[in-house]
Amino acid sequence: MTRRRLPEWLVLLLPAIIVIAAVVLIPLLFSLYSSFTPYKLTRPSTLWKWVGTYNYEKILSDAKFWAAFGRTVLFLTIVLNLELLLGLGIALMMNKVTWGQRTLRTILMFPMMFSPILVGFQFKFIFNDNIGLVNNVLQSMGFNAALPWLVDGKLAMFSIMFAEIWMSTSVFAILILAGLFAMPRDPLEAAKVDGCTPWQSFRHITLPFLMPFIYIAMTIRSLDVARAYDIVQIMTGGGPARRTELLWTLMSRTGYVDARMGLANAMGYVSIILSILFTVYFFRKLSAARAELGMAG
Amino acid sequence: MTEVTLSNVVKKYGALQAVHGIDLDIQDGEFVVLVGPSGCGKSTTLRMIAGLEDISGGEVSIGGRVVNDLPPRERNISMVFQNYALYPHMTVRENLGFSLKIAKRPGAEITEAVNEAAQILGLDELMDRKPAALSGGQRQRVAMGRAIVRHPDVFLFDEPLSNLDAKLRTQMRVEIKKLHQKVESTIIYVTHDQIEAMTLADRIVLMRDGHIVQVGTPLELFNAPVDTFVATFIGSPPMNLVDGVVEDGQIVLDGGVTLPVPTTAGRLSEGQAIKFGFRADNLMPAGHAVDEDGAVYELDLAVTLTEPLGTETLLFTNMAGVEVQGKMFNPRPVRPGEKMNFRLMLDKCHVFDAQSGHAIRR
Known part of the structure; x- marks a missing residue:
């Protein structure tokens, strides 16, 4: 009699299959399943x-969820665009630096080296309405008002965005700088001879060349920002009265504070759609920009 | 009328001086080639004319107007770059029309100018392609087309053919010459290839180490080089140079051969160390020469190596201990080591001062 043996290809793939199953597949299926149950951590x-x-029905008709969803989209849009503009500006300036550029590049990355939790604490202190730096500066300049930076809904969103932008603009700056380094010099010189002003050279030659780099940064950062949690949790905890509630603070509150894990998982699946949409959008843009430049793919 | 005038133009990079006070007058419609080995300052000079490099000293004027402080866009020049420098995200049509679009010309005028350029350069079928989908030769044609749509006062070419393979280079050389006949603009062309310089130029400017060594028509440089550098740079194969001294009104080469002084040579002093120069075309075996008129010096030499080229064969041999090249027309097969009776056309030989390298000519 012959012993049953697994086919060779399956044996070879087995380690990978086991790892993927343990790390990704089982948690994914489990959370998907639990989103169809009233799973409570305490019971x-x-x-x-x-x-x-x-x-799902409950979420889709829940005004709080949609408020958080909308706020996250708004947060993403504003943060990404500002980071792009600032990052582009920084990269263009850095590209002109001829002395000490390496050092500057390293310094540029400092904000990325801090834990977001610590950045949150730092800005929570800076924006504190009693003892915070900002209000102290404002008062010593003669403004006799203590602005409620972290209490007023709009100001609190502003403060969180400020912290997020402070921490991550360098992602854009560094990727765009890499693009500027990779850029051939000849077309720029040709543009000069063809009659371009510096602005026209930038607009018609440099920017199209940088677009793929910008979209890569956009993709990375959109995934990053869409799961923004730590800074928000530390600075405002989604409050006051949910005025800075983003998707992930809402989900963690639902899952861990209210212990309604089934509902929280359902929220997770709905909000993942957001990330997927952004990623697909930026990837489409990326391949279009690369095709523009005649690169493959 | 667009003459280009350089007077005492200097380029310094910090302590390093790349161009040492160049003077040059280029006539309207003239095709001038700047040629020289790499690092001789030819490209730098061109880029100063274009406005892509600052001018450290002296004056550049185009059409009588000093342009030192004008940006490139105000000089009304076009430039063709070695790496084509096409705009990768634009189609051929957009590349060609870009400068006119930037200048805010009306659409109909742009279309007309672009179509005209496309027709001159045979780009009609490539108009909607991106540069990445073009071959090297096609890209270079687009680069040239981009230069001509604007009808500039001066065309600048910066080694435009160096990235092409040999066959294409020959082809494009002809096209550039045709283009010049058609547009009749002033052209300043930089190359390190002496054949390009010879074939294209109305006048060649030969440069070395930031100085102009000689300016003249191709034949002037070929027939009357001012020094050994020009003699060996222009012409292929390079001119043969053999060391010698002047003794009793004759030239004694170091290996012991004694020759009469060529009729072209100027005053030589007794005992003067010289270099005796002659081209391969002027050392030919008896019966295989083009022209045996004039003073001829006969000598027997053993052939060490042959390079058959079809209509002629290059013969390598030793003369006074130095390897020299001769030529044989209507070639027949030659065995290495075979002794042949060579004829040296003395009227076409050159004498240079050994120390300075300068030609000694009447």
Whole structure:
């Protein structure tokens, strides 16, 4: 009699399959399943109660969820655009620096080296309405008002965006700088001879060349910002009264504070759509920009 | 009328001086080639004319107007670059029309100018392609087309053919010459290739180490080089140079051969160390020469190596201990080591001062 043997290809793939299953597949299926149950962390037995699409229906009709969703999209849009503009500006200036550029490049990355939690604490202090740096400066300049930076809804969003931008603009700056380094000099000289002013050279030659780099930075940062949690949690905790609630603070509150993990997982699946949409959008733009330049793919 | 005048033009990079006070007058419609080995300052000079490099000293004027402080866009020049420098994100049509679009010319005029340039250079079928989809020769044609749409006062070419393969280079050389006949603009062309310089130029400017060594028509440089550098740079194969001294009104080469002084040579002093120069075309075996008139010196030499080229064969041999090259027309096969009776056309030989390298000519 012959022993049953697994086919060779399966044996060879098995280690990878096991790792992927343990790390990705099982948690994914488990969370997907639990989003169809009223799973509460405090009552594990609820995991076995199937409620169908109840959680999803609840989310889709929940004004708080949609407010957080909208706020996240707004947050993403403003932060990404400002980071792009600032990063582009910094990169263009850095590209002109001839002495000490390496050192500058390293310094540029400092904000990225800090833990976002610490950045959150730092800005929470800076924007504190009693003892914070900003209000102190304002008052010593003669403004007799203590602005409620982290209490007023709009100001609090501004403060969080400020912290986020401070921390991550260098991602754009560095990627765009890499693009500027890779850029051939000849077309710029040809443009000069063809009659371009410096602005026209930038607009018609440099910028199209940088677009692929910009879209790569956009993709990376959109995924990053869409899951913004730590800075927000530290600075405002999504409050006051949910006025700075983003998707992930809402989800963590639902899952861990209210212990309604089933509902939180359902929120996760809905909000992942957001990330996927942004990624697909920027990737489309990226390949279009690369095709423009005659690069493959 | 667009003459280009350089007077005492200097380029310094910090302590390093790349161009040492160049004077040059270029006539309207003239095709001038700046040629020289790499690092001789020819490209730098061209880029100063274009406005892509600052001028450290002296004056450049185009059409009588000093342009030292004008940006390139105000000089009304076009330039063709070695690496084509096409705009990668634009089609051929957009590349050609870009300068006119920037100048805010009306659309109909742009279309007309672009179509005209495309027709001159045979680009009609490539108009909607991006540069990445073009071959090297096609890219170079687009670069030239981009230069001509604007009808500039002066065309500048910076080694435009160096990135092409040999066959294409010959082809494009002809096209550039045709283009010049058609547009009749002033052209300043930089190359390190003496054949390009010879074939294209109305006048050649030969440069070395930031100085102009000689300016003249191709034949002037070929027939009357001012020094050994010009003699060996222009012409292929390079001129043969053999060391010798002047003794009793004759030239004694170091290896012991004694020759009469060529009729072209100027005053030589007794005992003067010289270099005796002659081209391969002036050392030919008896019966295989083009022209045996004039003073001829006969000598027997053993052929060490042959390079058949079809209509002629290059013969390598030793003369006074120095390897020299001769030529044989209507060639027949020659064995290495075979002794042949060579004829040296004395009227076409050159004498240079050994120390300074300068030609000694009547």
